Amino acid sequence: MLFDMDGTLIDSERLWTIALNELAATYGGSLSAEARAAMVGTSMDQSMVLLHDDLGQPWRDAAAGAAWLEKRVAELFGTEVRFRPGARELVRAVRTAGIPTALVTSTARQLVEVALQTIGRDNFDVVVCGDEVDNTKPHPEPYLTAARLLGVPIGRCVAIEDSPTGVASALAAGxxxxxxxxDVPLAPADGVRRLDSLTAADLELLASLQARATG
Structure with a gap:
């Protein structure tokens, strides 16, 4: 089982939005809704490019902006991380069933470690972070890496995602x-089962998705 983190397991996109808006304000501007939506599921480097371009300030130091943002988000992660509806229960059911499980996120390890204090390190056999792969989502590398580390063929894995970028990554991996x-609408796509909430997900559904993929 391969879980995305931000927006899938935890309600963290709102925290990223708070921090991004604050950073934009320090630059004397405001972040557009369109640019914010484009950032969901992307790497920090990509988000900084989108932010600075959106503000008409492409000359800004991306590394300095990323450092400021990571520090602020770490503060918010430490106090305000909450599970998305149904996420805690589904993770618990997967772990109780003994299913190999990975967390696959575009977020950097430093912030993931803060989030894991809430969502539980023991819930995952493997954690793949955005700054630990050469290519982040939508490239398939993060999911292929997680499957390899779990020792499970990617074709027998089910990935749970919330963003177009993440869905594209998981599909490309197989x-x-x-x-x-x-936070971002998802267009229908072949090979993707969609639910409005993880409260409707259970082990039977996950097994059916796996069986359909391998069958």
């Missing part, structure tokens, strides 16, 4: 995909 949209 995983079965369960999509649960959060």
């Amino acid at each position: 995983a079965a995909v369960l999509a649960v949209p959060s």
